Amino acid sequence: xxxxxxxxxxxDSGLGGLTVFKEIRKILPFEDLIYFGDTARVPYGNKSKETxxxxxxxxxxxxxxxxxxxxxxxxxxxxxxxxxxLRKISPVPVFGVIEPGAQKAVEVxxxxxxxxxxxxxxxxxxxxxxxxxxxxxxxxxxxxGVKKSEKVNISNTDFNGFNENLEIxxxxxxxxxPLVEExxxxxxxxxxxxxxxxxxxxxEKPACLVLGCTHYPILKDFIEKEIGDDTEIIDSGVETxxxxxxxxxxFGMLKSxxxxxxxxxxxxxxxxxxxxxxxxxxxxxxDNVYVxxxx
Amino acid sequence: xxxxxxxxxxxDSGLGGLTVFKEIRKILPFEDLIYFGDTARVPYGNKSKETxxxxxxxxxxxxxxxxxxxxxxxxxxxxxxxxxxLRKISPVPVFGVIEPGAQKAVEVxxxxxxxxxxxxxxxxxxxxxxxxxxxxxxxxxxxxGVKKSEKVNISNTDFNGFNENLEIxxxxxxxxxPLVEExxxxxxxxxxxxxxxxxxxxxEKPACLVLGCTHYPILKDFIEKEIGDDTEIIDSGVETxxxxxxxxxxFGMLKSxxxxxxxxxxxxxxxxxxxxxxxxxxxxxxDNVYVxxxx
Numbered sequence: 242x243x244x245x246x247x248x249x250x251x252x253d254s255g256l257g258g259l260t261v262f263k264e265i266r267k268i269l270p271f272e273d274l275i276y277f278g279d280t281a282r283v284p285y286g287n288k289s290k291e292t293x294x295x296x297x298x299x300x301x302x303x304x305x306x307x308x309x310x311x312x313x314x315x316x317x318x319x320x321x322x323x324x325x326x327l328r329k330i331s332p333v334p335v336f337g338v339i340e341p342g343a344q345k346a347v348e349v350x351x352x353x354x355x356x357x358x359x360x361x362x363x364x365x366x367x368x369x370x371x372x373x374x375x376x377x378x379x380x381x382x383x384x385x386g387v388k389k390s391e392k393v394n395i396s397n398t399d400f401n402g403f404n405e406n407l408e409i410x411x412x413x414x415x416x417x418x419p420l421v422e423e424x425x426x427x428x429x430x431x432x433x434x435x436x437x438x439x440x441x442x443x444x445e446k447p448a449c450l451v452l453g454c455t456h457y458p459i460l461k462d463f464i465e466k467e468i469g470d471d472t473e474i475i476d477s478g479v480e481t482x483x484x485x486x487x488x489x490x491x492f493g494m495l496k497s498x499x500x501x502x503x504x505x506x507x508x509x510x511x512x513x514x515x516x517x518x519x520x521x522x523x524x525x526x527x528d529n530v531y532v533x534x535x536x
Numbered sequence: 537x538x539x540x541x542x543x544x545x546x547x548d549s550g551l552g553g554l555t556v557f558k559e560i561r562k563i564l565p566f567e568d569l570i571y572f573g574d575t576a577r578v579p580y581g582n583k584s585k586e587t588x589x590x591x592x593x594x595x596x597x598x599x600x601x602x603x604x605x606x607x608x609x610x611x612x613x614x615x616x617x618x619x620x621x622l623r624k625i626s627p628v629p630v631f632g633v634i635e636p637g638a639q640k641a642v643e644v645x646x647x648x649x650x651x652x653x654x655x656x657x658x659x660x661x662x663x664x665x666x667x668x669x670x671x672x673x674x675x676x677x678x679x680x681g682v683k684k685s686e687k688v689n690i691s692n693t694d695f696n697g698f699n700e701n702l703e704i705x706x707x708x709x710x711x712x713x714p715l716v717e718e719x720x721x722x723x724x725x726x727x728x729x730x731x732x733x734x735x736x737x738x739x740e741k742p743a744c745l746v747l748g749c750t751h752y753p754i755l756k757d758f759i760e761k762e763i764g765d766d767t768e769i770i771d772s773g774v775e776t777x778x779x780x781x782x783x784x785x786x787f788g789m790l791k792s793x794x795x796x797x798x799x800x801x802x803x804x805x806x807x808x809x810x811x812x813x814x815x816x817x818x819x820x821x822x823d824n825v826y827v828x829x830x831x
Contacts (some may be wrong), residue, residue, distance in 0.1 A: 281587055282577055289806045292576055421712040457675060493655050511584045 242414065245494050248273035248503070249485070250295075250304035250312045250333075255283035256515055257418070257455035258315030259522035261338060264482035264502075265313070269489070272496050273503045275307055278519075281510035281535070284418070285318040286364040293366075297323040297328060299535055302322070303507070305332055310494060312340045313485060314338065317363055317454050321370035324472075334488070341480035343376040347384050349473050350407065350447040360410045360442045360472070363453030368413040373453055380406055393416045410445055414438040422518060423455045425463075435467050449473040459522065464503075538830035541791050543568035543798070544780070545599035545607045545628075550578035551810055552713070552750035556633060560608070561799075564784070568792050568798040571601055576805035576830070579713070580613040581659040588661075589676075592618035593625065594830055598802070600627055600658035605789060608780060609633065612658055612748050612772070616665035629783070634688045635677075636775035637746045638671040644680050644744040644768050645702065647791030655705045655737045655767070658748030663708040668748055676702055676732075705740055709733040717813060720758075730755070730762050737763075744768040754817065801825045 249269075251262050255278050262276050264387045277300050279285075283295050297319045304312055312335045314320045314327065320337030327335045342361075350357040361373040361392050367491050385407075416434050425431045442450065452458055458476050465474055489495045496502070513534045544564075547555050552575050557571050567635030572595050574580075580588050593613045599607055608631045609615045609622065620632045637656075643740050645652040656668040680702075721724045737745065745767050747753055753771050760769055784790045791797070803810050806827045814822045 281583060283582075287578070287807065287809055288576060292805050416711075416714050416719055419711055423710050427732060430728050432723070433728060437722060437725060510587050512582065516584055 243384055246273070246498075247308050248275045248495050250275045250277070250301075250307065250309035251315050252277040252278050252279070252300045252304060252312070253316040253455060254285040254296075254318065256280070256519045256522055260455050260458045260476075260518050261313065261315035261478040261481055263523050264478040265485060266478075267501070268486050269495075270363065271499055271502050272489075275302060275304060275309060275505050275507070277507045277533075278509070278515060280508040280512045280515055281375050284364075285316060286366040286415070286418070288318075288366075290322045290481055291292040293319055294323045294326050297327055300430040301327050301331055301335070303533065303535075309333060311336065311488070313481065313483070315455055315478070315481070317367045317372075320371075321367050321372035330373055332473060333378070336485055337486075338455065338477040338481045339372050339376050340380075341452070341484040342453065342475055342477035343373060344380050344484070345475050345480045346449050346451050347380040351384065351474070353448045355406065356408060357406050358408045358410065358445050359449055360412065360445070360447035360453040361453045362412050362414050362417075362438070362442070362457065364418065368411045371411070373411055373451065374409045376391055377409055378407070391433050398414040402426060404500075408445075409448065410437060410442055411453075412442050414457075417454065417460060418456045421459045423528070424521075425460070431460070435463055439464070443472075447472050449475050450474045452477060453534075504529060505531050509533055509535055538791050539605060541568075541793075542603050542605040543570045543574070545570050545602065545604035546610050546819070547572040547574070547594075547595045547599060547607070547722075548609075548611040548750060549574050549580040549591075549592060549614065551575070551651070551814045551817055551825070554814050555750050555753045555771075556608065556610035556773040556776055558818050559771075559773040560780060561708055561797070563777050563781050564790075566794055566797050566799070567717060567784075569800070570599060570604060570800050572599060572802045572828075573810060575803040575807045575810055577725045579659075580611060581661040581710070581713070583613075583661070584608050587618045588614055589618045591620050592622055596630070598828065598830075604628060606631065606780070606783070608776065610750055610773070612662040612667075612750065613665075616662050616667035631776060631780055633750065633772040633776045634671050635675075635749070635771055636668050636779040637772035638668060639747065639779070640770050640775045641672055641677050641746050642675040643743050644770070645676075646679065648743045651703060652701050652814045653703045653705065653740050653742040654746065655707065655740070655742035655745055656708050656746040656748045657709050657712075657733070657752065659713065660708040660710050662670070662748055663706045666706070668706055668746065672704055673702070703740075703743065705737055705746075707737050708731060709752075712749065712755060713751045716754045719816075720755070724756070724824075726758055727762070732760055734762055738767075742767050744770050747772060800829050804828055804830055 309332045312400045320339045324337040516527050544567050556560045606629045619632040641654045811822050
C-alpha cells in the first residue's frame with residue numbers, strides 16, 4: 242500500500258525532539274522520517290498556550306502537506322498545550338510524548354505495594370500545564386480499574402478511591418535545557434544543579450522518575466547516579482517510539498521493504514547550532530537540513 | 537516643542553532590556569518611555585542574523601508608528617547584528633547598547649600603563665558577532681589617537697600600531713541568562729558557574745569587565761566578588777542611559793516639564809513571567825502591559 246510507505250513526521254520547538262527521533266529510528270529502521278525543528282521560535286517553554294497552539298498548527302500543516310502518515314509531537318510543552326487541538330484539525334493520527342511516558346509510569350507503579358509515588362521532571366511550562374498529573378491519573382484509573390476489577394468511574398476530576406495510594410510529584414528543572422545545550426559545562430556544576438533540583442524528589446523515594454522533557458535523556462547518566470537504584474527512570478522518547486511502533490503494527494501501517502529509511506530535517510531558522518548540537522543529540526552527523534520560512 | 541515631548545522607545549528580545557529601562561528612568565525621570573519585549577520570539581541569542589534583523593525591524597516599525605523621538609536597542613544581540621540596518625531604515629536616531637559600553641571600556645583602559653586588557657562577557661551570539669571587539673578597537677583608535685596626538689588611520693581592519701598594547705578578551709557565558717531567569721537558584725551554584733566562566737578572564741587581570749548582556753547586571757554583586765577590586769565592572773545599561781541623556785541634552789530634545797514620565801510596556805506574547813520577573817529586573821511592580829500580535 243502506497244500510504245503505508247509515506248513518511249512519519251516528527252516535530253519539536255527546536256532540537257530536543259531529536260532524542261525522540263533517535264528512538265524512533267532505532268526501533269523503526271525502515272521508515273522514512275521528516276523532522277521539523279522550530280529553531281526561529283524556540284523555546285516554547287515560556288510562551289502562552291495560544292501561541293504554542295498557533296506555532297504547532299503551522300508545523301503540523303507543513304508536515305501534512307508533505308504527505309506524512311502520522312505526526313509525532315516530540316515536544317512536551319506542545320504535547321501539554323496543543324495536542325487536543327492538533328488532533329481535532331489533523332487529517333492524520335497525532336502522537337504526543339506525554340501519554341506514553343505516563344502509561345509506562347503507571348505500569349511501573351503497579352508493582353509497588355502501598356503508597357505509589359510517581360515523579361515527573363520537566364520545563365516550567367510542562368509542569369505548569371499539569372498535563373502529566375492529569376494523564377497519569379487517567380491512565381491509572383483505567384489500569385488500576387482493570388487490574389483490581391473494581392467498579393471504575395472514569396472522570397477527569399474524581400479519581401479518589403482507587404487512586405488514593407497514588408501520589409504524583411511534578412518538579413520543574415528549567416536549568417537542565419541550557420545545561421545540555423552548553424554541553425553540560427563541567428561535571429561538578431551539572432551534579433550540583435541536578436542535586437539542587439532533585440533533592441525534594443529523592444526524599445520521597447518515588448517508584449519512577451519520568452524525564453518529561455526531550456532534552457533530559459542527554460543527562461540520564463548523571464540523573465541515574467543521583468536518584469539511586471530504587472527509582473526507575475522513564476524516557477518519554479523510548480516509550481513514545483514503542484507506542485508508535487505498536488500502532489503502526491496494529492493498523493498495518495508499517496513501511497514495506499527492508500531498505501534503510503530516508504531522513505530529512507527542516508528548521509525555521511538557519512542555525513549551525515542545529516547541526517552541531519543536533520549531531521550530539523543523535524549521536525551522528527546531521528545532513529539534509531533545509532530552512533523553511535513561516536512568516 | 538511637541539516633538540521633544542514624544543516618548544523614547546526601548547526594545548529587547550524579552551525582559552533583559554528592563555535593566556536598561558531602569559537606568560534610563562533613573563537619570564531621565566521626566567521622559568515618557570515605551571518598552572517592547574519580544575516575548576513570543578525570545579531569545580534572539582541563537583537565531584541567525586537575517587532573523588534578528590527581521591524581528592528588530594518589525595519592532596522598530598511598531599515603535600516609530602507610536603511616534604517615538606529616539607529608539608534604544610536594549611539588546612546586545614540585536615545591537616550586534618541589526619543596528620547598522622536599523623539606522624539605515626529608521627526615521628529617528630537609533631542607539632545600541634554596545635557603543636556606550638565599549639566607549640567606557642576604552643576610557644577606563646586609558647589610565648592603564650603598558651598592556652591594556654579589556655574583557656567582555658555576553659551571550660554566544662554577541663561574542664560570535666565580534667561586535668564588542670570591533671567597536672572597542674574603533675573607539676580606541678579615536679581616543680588613543682586624540683590623547684597621544686598620533687597620526688591615526690582609522691580602518692576597521694588595521695588598528696595595529698596605536699592599538700598594539702590593547703587586548704580584548706571576549707567570553708560567552710550562556711548559562712548566566714537562565715541563572716538570572718531562575719532567580720539565581722542558590723548561592724553555591726551561581727558562584728560555581730561564575731567561577732567556571734570567569735576563570736580564564738580573571739587570570740588575565742583585565743582593567744575592566746564589560747557586562748555585555750542586559751541580564752548580567754542582575755548578577756553584578758556576585759561577579760564583583762569573583763573578579764576582585766582591580767577590575768572595573770562596566771554596565772552597558774548605565775553607559776547607554778548616560779549617552780542617551782547627553783544626546784538629548786546636546787540636541788535640545790529633552791522633554792519639557794517636571795512631571796514624572798509615563799510608562800507603557802508592550803510584549804508580543806502574553807506572559808505572566810514578564811510581569812513577575814520583570815518586576816524583579818525593575819525593582820518595582822510592572823503595570824500597563826499590553827500584548828501586540830505581529831504575525
